[in-house]
Structure formats: structure tokens, C-alpha cells
Amino acid sequence: xxxxxxxxxxxxxxxxxxxxxxxxxxxxxxxxxxxxxxxxxxxxxxxxxxxxxxxxxxxxxxxxxxxxxxxxxxxxxxxxxxxxxxxxxxxxxxxxxxxxxxxxxxxxxxxxxxxxxxxxxxxxxxxxxxxxxxxxxxxxxxxxxxxxxxxxxxxxxxxxxxxxxxxxxxxxxxxxxxxxxxxxxxxxxxxxxxxxxxxxxxxxxxxxxxxxxxxxxxxxxxxxxxxxxxxxxxxxxxxxxxxxxxxxxxxxxxxxxxxxxxxxxxxxxxxxxxxxxxxxxxxxxxxxxxxxxxxxxxxxxxxx
Numbered sequence: 559x560x561x562x563x564x565x566x567x568x569x570x571x572x573x574x575x576x577x578x579x580x581x582x583x584x585x586x587x588x589x590x591x592x593x594x595x596x597x598x599x600x601x602x603x604x605x606x607x608x609x610x611x612x613x614x615x616x617x618x619x620x621x622x623x624x625x626x627x628x629x630x631x632x633x634x635x636x637x638x639x640x641x642x643x644x645x646x647x648x649x650x651x652x653x654x655x656x657x658x659x660x661x662x663x664x665x666x667x668x669x670x671x672x673x674x675x676x677x678x679x680x681x682x683x684x685x686x687x688x689x690x691x692x693x694x695x696x697x698x699x700x701x702x703x704x705x706x707x708x709x710x711x712x713x714x715x716x717x718x719x720x721x722x723x724x725x726x727x728x729x730x731x732x733x734x735x736x737x738x739x740x741x742x743x744x745x746x747x748x749x750x751x752x753x754x755x756x757x758x759x760x761x762x763x764x765x766x767x768x769x770x771x772x773x774x775x776x777x778x779x780x781x782x783x784x785x786x787x788x789x790x791x792x793x794x795x796x797x798x799x800x801x802x803x804x805x806x807x808x809x810x811x812x813x814x815x816x817x818x819x820x821x822x823x824x825x826x827x828x829x830x831x832x833x834x835x836x837x838x839x840x841x842x843x844x845x846x847x848x849x850x851x852x853x854x855x856x857x858x859x860x861x862x
Contacts, residue, residue, distance in 0.1 A: 560660045567624070567661065573613060575632070578657050581650055583629050584611035590622035594805055595667040597658055598625040599674030599681035602639045602710060614678060617801055622665055626654065628681075636717045638710050641703065642681035643730055646719040651730060655688040662689075671695060671804050673797070676788070683733050683745060690742035693810045697748045697797050698756050698788060701764035703731040707755075734767030744810050746777040746800050750791035752784075777812050799823055 563578045573586035598614040611632065613625035629650060630640035644650025662670045670692040672682040679699025686694030700706050703725040711725055719728050730736055749761055757780075768776060779800070785791040803819035804810060 563657060564661050564664050579653055581629055581648060581653050582632055583654060584627035586613045586625040588616050588623045591620045593667055594621040594669040594671065595662045595665055596621050596623045597672045598623060599642060599678035600627060601676035601678045603631060604638060617798055619801060619805060621805060630718060634717050637714050639677040640714055640718060641677050643728060646721060651684060651688060655685055659689055669810060676700060684730060686743045686745065687737060687741045692743045693804055694743060694745040695797060695800050696745060697792050698750060698753055701733040701760045705759045705763060734764045738767045744775045744812055746779060748792055748797050748800065749780045750785065751780050751782040752786040753788050753791045756788060774812055777815055
């Protein structure tokens with residue numbers, strides 16, 4: 559059954575729905591030329607604006623990419639997100655994880671990278687945790703539905719998990735609790751300092767659950783890009799820089815990711831020069847730091 563589903567994904571010429579062990583999974587696949595697979599998850603889908611199924615856009619790299627639309631939205635038209643947790647009585651996370659890991663193995667992927675923002679960031683963290691050795695790049699993710707004060711959570715709970723008295727009763731709805739049980743993946747969390755709600759109710763409670771002995775498996779990237787609040791607070795260029803770093807990095811370890819990302823984005827020292835240096839004639843020719851960055855960016859493009 560797994561082989562047949564993978565073959566259907568690889569042979570499709572357009573997005574479609576794959577039935578895998580009784581769960582219809584909408585997927586869109588783009589073949590790549592490298593030994594990496596990127597798995598993309600979308601955020602909340604406003605049905606009055608976008609027709610479902612719809613997919614997170616492919617990234618400007620040549621790795622294999624599969625964009626997965628939230629299957630629960632096919633089964634229940636009342637909801638705008640299930641955070642890829644699925645419907646009560648199904649084991650959607652296990653089945654999607656099985657399908658993706660089978661695809662990665664079939665492609666011979668040396669790296670599998672799960673990426674999404676907001677509700678899709680929740681999914682990236684969840685499914686990467688189910689895939690040892692993988693990487694999650696989560697952009698302003700929700701991590702704990704219990705503290706996410708959003709009416710969409712209540713619609714999801716009442717429509718899709720009718721026996722759950724509260725979000726806490728929904729399996730896997732608290733990623734801090736899930737990660738506290740153990741994990742063998744790495745994660746990059748990209749956050750906006752202007753997204754106060756997610757910083758204080760989602761980000762901080764989540765990282766507080768990570769044991770000190772395992773915190774070197776996390777990279778925290780917090781910046782500000784002149785947008786207050788949640789929607790659009792992290793620019794695409796910021797998280798794609800981590801995708802490129804992951805593709806070029808020798809491993810998916812946090813230390814290698816940090817070093818690779820720094821070499822690709824470093825703008826050089828910003829310290830104020832001393833008086834002697836300030837009066838010295840400016841050097842001629844290209845800046846060596848610029849040359850190093852250009853070489854690395856060239857290699858990133860070739861690698862991806």
C-alpha cells in the first residue's frame with residue numbers, strides 16, 4: 559500500500575488526493591535534483607477567500623518538495639485548520655508520517671526538512687518529532703492549543719473531537735508536553751519580536767519544556783521586520799535563508815546550521831574603528847567578506 563501511494567505521488571502531473579489506509583491526503587509534489595526532501599504545511603485556510611484543497615507554495619530551491627494540505631479540511635467543512643492533528647478516531651499524524659518517511663526513503667533523501675508557519679509551524683514541529691534525524695523549520699508556530707486564544711480552536715474541538723471537553727483532551731495538542739517525552743530531531747524556530755501573543759503564549763511555554771541537556775538541538779531566531787502582530791510578521795526571505803542553510807549544511811545539527819547560516823548572511827563586523835583606522839586610507843578592491851559570502855551563496859544555489 560505504501561509503495562502504491564508513493565508511486566501515485568511521483569507519477570502525478572498535478573496536485574491530487576492520495577488515499578492512504580483510509581485517509582484521503584491532498585498532496586502536491588515537485589521533483590528535485592538534490593538528496594533532500596522538503597515537506598510543506600499550510601496555515602489556517604479562510605474558506606471564504608481560498609478554495610480547498612490549497613497548498614503551501616513551493617520554495618525557490620531544487621530539492622524534492624511535497625506540499626500537504628490538511629486532510630481534516632476535506633472531511634469537515636466547518637473548520638479552517640486541524641493543525642494536522644486529524645479527526646477523532648483516526649491516527650492521521652502516524653499515517654502522514656509513515657507516508658512521508660517512505661517517500662524520503664524511496665527518493666534516497668539524506669535530509670528531510672519539515673517547514674510551515676503558524677498552524678503549519680505546529681505541524682512542522684509535530685511531524686519532524688515523529689521523524690528522527692529530520693529538521694523542523696517552524697515560523698511563528700502555535701505549539702499549545704490550550705493557550706491559543708483563537709475561536710478556530712474551539713470550532714475544531716467541537717466539530718472534530720466531540721468527546722474532548724477541552725483542547726487539552728485532544729491528542730498531541732500540547733507540543734511542549736510531546737517534546738518533553740523525548741525527541742531526536744532538530745528545530746529552527748523563527749519568531750517575530752512584534753508577535754507578542756505568540757512569543758508569550760506559544761514560544762516561551764514550549765521552550766520551557768525542552769530539557770537543558772537537549773537545548774542544543776534548537777536554534778532560536780527572533781527578529782523584527784516592522785510588522786506588529788502575527789500575520790506576515792516574518793518575511794519569506796528570512797525563513798528561506800534557513801532552508802538554504804539546511805540544504806548546504808554538512809549536517810542538520812544546530813551548530814552546523816548556525817555556522818552555515820552565519821557564513822551566508824554575515825554582513826561583517828560592525829565595531830566602531832579606532833582613531834588610527836579611521837584616518838587610514840580605505841583599502842582598494844573587493845571586500846574579502848563579500849567574496850566569502852558570494853562564494854557561499856553560489857555554493858548554496860548549486861547545492862540546492
